[in-house]
Amino acid sequence: MEPVPRNLKILSGITIAMFVIALYMVFIYAPREAVMGDVQRVFYFHVAAGWVGALAFLVTAIAGGVYLAKRNPKWDRVAVASVEIGVVFTFINIVSGAIWARPIWNTWWTWDPRLVTATIMLLLYLAYLMLRQGIDDPDRRARFGSIYGIVAFVSVPITFLSIRIFRTIHPVVIGSGDPSAEGAFDMTPPMLQAFMFSLLTFTFIYATLLWYRMRLGRLSEQVEKRKMEMMSI
């Protein structure tokens, strides 16, 4: 196995330590919410997962733009790695939200603008991964991925703004929300600290996973290239 770079080892160590501290802050340091009880603790990782999803899709759009400008396959590797991580964390965001909603909204799912836009966003990026697999030519695949990644990014600000534009029951964490939102709560300082630390920790998790996923992408390209060489002999 190709040795893991020293900087990646350090980053992995920092990320694991931060994750352990984040778990301590979520379960022990932050107090139990006065009305919702323990399920509110899901909030810290639910929002952090949503943040990683949005960040990952932003990185995909930027990497796609850079690929189209420079045609360096490295940027396509960044884009596809970032989409994959974004899909995983958006899935976590939606499912953990449904679990939180069950005792608070008395339903797993409702056709709320935030839930619908987030699900459309997830489906758009799942389609990105599936459609890429149908293209054999690496250059065409990368070009398609870049353009798709830029266009699909439109779904990210729509998802973010959906609870600020439309009438919704989903609470707004940053800024003031609709008064009809259910599940909103005031954060005490320890809750806010746990929340901010969770956001930072998940950003580190994203960076670490992106690095590992890019190593996998590079190795996969080498194998594909090698197979092509052998077939041409």
Place this chain on the structure above:
Amino acid sequence: MFLQEAPAETFSYMAFGFVVILGTMGLYLLSLFNRYRNMERDMELLDEVSAKAEPSMEKA
């Protein structure tokens, strides 16, 4: 203060939420590791095949 109600009993939902969050993250990590290992095996296999193919090509 004495009239304040106790928080809702939602521990099981919290536990379920964290099982999903940590479980999904764990599965993704496992998938990354497995795919990387499989790619390395493919690479080793390709090396072996090309090493065997080279002498036979020289003879030809």
